[in-house]
Amino acid sequence: MTRSCEKEIEADESYFGGRRKGKRGRGSGSKTIVFGILERDNRVSVSILEDVSAKTLVEETVKKVRRGSIVYTDRWRGYSSLMFCGYKHLSIDHEYSFKSGKVYINGIEGFWSFAKERLIKYHGISKEKFLYYIKEMEWRYNNRNKELYGLLINYMLGANNT
Numbered sequence: 426m427t428r429s430c431e432k433e434i435e436a437d438e439s440y441f442g443g444r445r446k447g448k449r450g451r452g453s454g455s456k457t458i459v460f461g462i463l464e465r466d467n468r469v470s471v472s473i474l475e476d477v478s479a480k481t482l483v484e485e486t487v488k489k490v491r492r493g494s495i496v497y498t499d500r501w502r503g504y505s506s507l508m509f510c511g512y513k514h515l516s517i518d519h520e521y522s523f524k525s526g527k528v529y530i531n532g533i534e535g536f537w538s539f540a541k542e543r544l545i546k547y548h549g550i551s552k553e554k555f556l557y558y559i560k561e562m563e564w565r566y567n568n569r570n571k572e573l574y575g576l577l578i579n580y581m582l583g584a585n586n587t
Contacts, residue, residue: 433465433495435533436486436504438477441544441555457555462489463533468567471559479503483510497530536566 442456458474470489474481482503490496492511498504500518507514515528540562544550550558568576
């Protein structure tokens with residue numbers, strides 16, 4: 426994903442790392458935090474984060490999304506400063522609703538489901554190699570309507586320079 430997009434964007438973070446006792450979600454210290462940005466009806470881009478502070482979330486968003494875009498998020502306080510960075514920021518409170526007109530993040534939530542469903546079969550992935558696996562899920566999702574085998578062959582042979 427490039428910064429050239431001036432579209433509707435969904436941003437969200439998710440936690441990967443298996444089922445463990447104790448805190449879950451944002452409070453779990455041992456899980457890997459993955460931040461995702463989805464252009465509606467287009468591509469997803471993911472990156473691994475150390476934390477979900479406002480500074481980190483805004484820095485990642487500014488790297489990938491052109492100012493002036495509409496950014497849809499959940500109500501996590503880390504996203505509240507996006508409107509001061511040149512974005513139109515709209516959020517949905519999942520405590521009450523998952524969709525309110527065009528305000529939803531169901532697309533990026535769908536990617537999280539897609540990735541977790543496919544990664545669960547590995548029964549654990551080392552933190553050192555997790556980036557490769559999540560980037561593979563990004564690639565598979567972005568090319569989900571294409572014939573992947575032929576696409577891979579073209580990439581390996583250097584026939585596709587995109």
